Amino acid sequence: MKVHNFNAGPSVLPKEVVRKTAQSVINFNSTGLSLLEISHRSIDFLEIIEKATLLVRRVMNLNDDYAILFLQGGATLQFSMVPFNLMNRKAAYLDTGFWAHNAIKEAKKFGEVKVLFSGKNKNYTYISKNYHIPCDMDYFHCTSNNTIVGTQMKIFPKTSSIPIVCDMSSDIFSRKLDFCQFSLIYASAQKNVSSAGMTIVILKKNILGKLKKDIPSYMDYKIHIQNNSILNTPNVFSIYTSMLTLKWIENQGGLSILEKKNQYKAKLLYDEIDQNNLFENKIHKKNRSNMNVTFFLKEKNLEKEFNKMWKKENIVGLDGHRHLGGYRASIYNALPLESVLFLIEIMKEFERKFS
Numbered sequence: 001m002k003v004h005n006f007n008a009g010p011s012v013l014p015k016e017v018v019r020k021t022a023q024s025v026i027n028f029n030s031t032g033l034s035l036l037e038i039s040h041r042s043i044d045f046l047e048i049i050e051k052a053t054l055l056v057r058r059v060m061n062l063n064d065d066y067a068i069l070f071l072q073g074g075a076t077l078q079f080s081m082v083p084f085n086l087m088n089r090k091a092a093y094l095d096t097g098f099w100a101h102n103a104i105k106e107a108k109k110f111g112e113v114k115v116l117f118s119g120k121n122k123n124y125t126y127i128s129k130n131y132h133i134p135c136d137m138d139y140f141h142c143t144s145n146n147t148i149v150g151t152q153m154k155i156f157p158k159t160s161s162i163p164i165v166c167d168m169s170s171d172i173f174s175r176k177l178d179f180c181q182f183s184l185i186y187a188s189a190q191k192n193v194s195s196a197g198m199t200i201v202i203l204k205k206n207i208l209g210k211l212k213k214d215i216p217s218y219m220d221y222k223i224h225i226q227n228n229s230i231l232n233t234p235n236v237f238s239i240y241t242s243m244l245t246l247k248w249i250e251n252q253g254g255l256s257i258l259e260k261k262n263q264y265k266a267k268l269l270y271d272e273i274d275q276n277n278l279f280e281n282k283i284h285k286k287n288r289s290n291m292n293v294t295f296f297l298k299e300k301n302l303e304k305e306f307n308k309m310w311k312k313e314n315i316v317g318l319d320g321h322r323h324l325g326g327y328r329a330s331i332y333n334a335l336p337l338e339s340v341l342f343l344i345e346i347m348k349e350f351e352r353k354f355s
Contacts, residue, residue: 004339007317008147008292008330009170009190017244024240035240040233048240049229055246056202059255060179069201069221070229070239075169075188078199079103082141082165082184083110084219088211092116092137097124097146098323103167107141124149126284139163139183145171148321150294150328151287156181163207171291172200173249174333175259183207189238191291192333193245198238249333258333265331265340266290272344277355278302279347296326302354310346
């Protein structure tokens with residue numbers, strides 16, 4: 001039975017990654033041990049984390065100025081870790097969605113937060129480019145892709161003196177960027193990288209150690225760097241799965257190839273929404289996400305019939321976020337084009353039946 005998985009996270013993974021991970025859970029590297037049983041201090045695991053680190057560097061074209069960390073706590077923990085390590089007095093933030101708003105709330109516990117733009121008054125349906133980063137900020141924080149509403153930053157501000165921090169949880173490894181423009185990137189893994197329970201943090205080492213305050217050990221990036229992400233027992237399973245996924249990304253041809261595939265999938269789906277008489281997308285076209293496509297029925301009374309149709313056809317994860325309603329098709333790297341085309345056919349059939 002073919003299942004079309006549009007879940008926003010945990011989400012679809014490459015089939016070959018799932019197969020290899022499943023095999024490793026039974027017998028990892030012919031050791032007779034499950035991946036779930038191996039020691040995080042063993043040679044086997046140290047090789048895994050070393051390979052995963054190297055693959056992040058290669059895929060993102062990063063040099064040794066950057067440290068790569070595999071941590072726990074999700075992106076939510078990073079909302080506090082970032083200001084703990086970087087905020088002396090004040091920082092600048094963009095309020096572009098639910099998770100960006102939560103990051104701002106946490107940062108305010110550490111100092112002054114200057115919100116340069118908020119899309120809240122227009123339900124986060126667009127992202128302005130008309131803002132200026134003051135030169136006295138400790139850092140600038142943005143969220144590259146907003147999973148709930150379905151917006152995405154297409155360009156990022158240029159600044160030579162202010163560190164740029166970016167939450168890339170829902171679009172990391174989905175497109176080619178100059179990642180060296182960022183001083184710190186963090187991303188929870190359960191979208192384009194791995195299973196839930198692990199967060200990748202990529203940061204320039206020279207931005208650390210500038211604050212004169214005590215930081216709890218687990219919250220201190222420097223201590224995690226010194227311990228090679230093994231300050232405490234890491235999520236062995238998720239790190240292994242991320243290593244396999246990063247290999248898969250390289251085998252696909254890298255980020256430039258994946259970006260073209262993702263753009264094509266997104267264009268097909270948005271085109272159908274725009275021309276279908278029963279559906280609408282509320283996001284400004286220039287800000288539409290290539291990862292999370294949100295849409296609504298123009299006539300809400302048809303929801304029951306549409307839900308019945310797509311669920312009957314083995315489509316899962318199409319419900320919109322509980323705060324927004326409607327529908328959300330998350331079309332991450334591993335979602336095949338076949339699934340997007342299948343959803344489009346269902347939407348066309350629904351239009352023929354009810355329009």
